[in-house]
Amino acid sequence: DVKVTQSSRYLVKRTGEKVFLECVQDMDHENMFWYRQDPGLGLRLIYFSYDVKMKEKGDIPEGYSVSREKKERFSLILESASTNQTSMYLCASSLSIPDTQYFGPGTRLTVL
Amino acid sequence: GDSVTQMEGPVTLSEEAFLTINCTYTATGYPSLFWYVQYPGEGLQLLLKATKADDKGSNKGFEATYRKETTSFHLEKGSVQVSDSAVYFCALSLRSGNTPLVFGKGTRLSVIA
Numbered sequence: 001d002v003k004v005t006q007s008s009r010y011l012v013k014r015t016g017e018k019v020f021l022e023c024v025q026d027m028d029h030e031n032m033f034w035y036r037q038d039p040g041l042g043l044r045l046i047y048f049s050y051d052v053k054m055k056e057k058g059d060i061p062e063g064y065s066v067s068r069e070k071k072e073r074f075s076l077i078l079e080s081a082s083t084n085q086t087s088m089y090l091c092a093s094s095l096s097i098p099d100t101q102y103f104g105p106g107t108r109l110t111v112l
Numbered sequence: 113g114d115s116v117t118q119m120e121g122p123v124t125l126s127e128e129a130f131l132t133i134n135c136t137y138t139a140t141g142y143p144s145l146f147w148y149v150q151y152p153g154e155g156l157q158l159l160l161k162a163t164k165a166d167d168k169g170s171n172k173g174f175e176a177t178y179r180k181e182t183t184s185f186h187l188e189k190g191s192v193q194v195s196d197s198a199v200y201f202c203a204l205s206l207r208s209g210n211t212p213l214v215f216g217k218g219t220r221l222s223v224i225a
Contacts, residue, residue: 004155033212042217043156043201058212090155098144098205101213103155 003027004104006091012110019078021107023091031097032074034058034066037088037106049074050097081111114139116202118216125192125223133187133219135176135202143204145169145178145185146213150199159187159200192223 007022025032033048045058047066055066063085067075074093078085088108092101119134137143144163148156160169165180176187185202202216
């Protein structure tokens, strides 16, 4: 069965902290994605990756970076967390870029 | 650019009522179309999809038909249950190139007993 896991369901951090959100998929998918979900705004794509060590900016990359050192793992990094980054973060993976995406359960991040 | 427009929610229905959530799209090519569902506290999961015109996707009593002439992919269910309460997202993909799925903003459905 398809599985995408995220390192934390809930996370509370302080302004200015460096934050790592981890995502792991066990489907040998080439492509992985990070979204944030906010009320009234739907899903917004932050970054995606189509291969190890490759990344592409999505719609809202500012304030974020990503790392993909292994095929199964895609990390989202907030270099210096700010309160406007309080949100639900969703990771997804897919076999090809336009194909069905499989989502993790999400990490609800609160920045105080 | 490519986009998906969904009806705004929230939608509140009584149990056993008929459900329609409208979705229309704009795309330069011939997209595949998807409906995802997000239950409270969870990530999104694929509900159904259709890859070409006149295809009907169906799952768990939900249906949607790919209508190229009206560029629509409306989600329907004949009799909703309380357990269908969730947020529903319509999405498209262009099936080629390196463009990820384009999602609508989601429609929240609440079903009351």
